[in-house]
Amino acid sequence: MVRNCVVHEGKLCGVQELASRVGKFNCDYWHAWQQKNSLLQGKYVWKAPPNGKVKVNVDVAIRDQFAVIAALIRDSNGVVKGSKFEKIEAVQPLEGEVAAAKLGIDFAMQMRFWDIILEGDSAIVIKAI
Incomplete structure (x- = not known):
């Protein structure tokens, strides 16, 4: 994140901006994980084998x-x-x-x-x- 500011924008990021970016990244990651979990829930249900098996x-x-x-x-x-x-x-x-x-x-x-x-x-x- 800081590297991208320096390399691509030619400027240093302040502590506040860095903290904001980290917070947003963390929030985005958490939401993506929640979506993945909700997609996986309910997809697989164990089904019993027939009698005798x-x-x-x-x-x-x-x-x-x-x-x-x-x-x-x-x-x-x-x-x-x-x-x-x-x-x-x-x-x-x-x-x-x-x-x-x-x-x-x-x-x-x-x-x-x-x-x-x-x-x-x-x-x-x-x-x-």
Whole structure:
């Protein structure tokens, strides 16, 4: 902000002007975040699987040094039948989604659930399976 005043306008900004710009930037950022949150709310509603099936939801959370993959199994009543997570080495998002899907499928088999619906963030991974 101050750099732009100096470089593009050829003048120094005063403290008052700088404070005003920071306040406006903060306000704009907050409003943009609120809009994003309101757009996301209500978009996704979990739907129960049909009777006799379970739904296996999988996800990955990626950090700089590691990633965490997770699976959650629920029945047709929405009752949690099991959950599992693992910390793994840092990976690319698609690799993480694949690892999470594998974890979910393996976990469902360990729990003796054979008729499953796999659900995750990556349509590419889910369709490939």
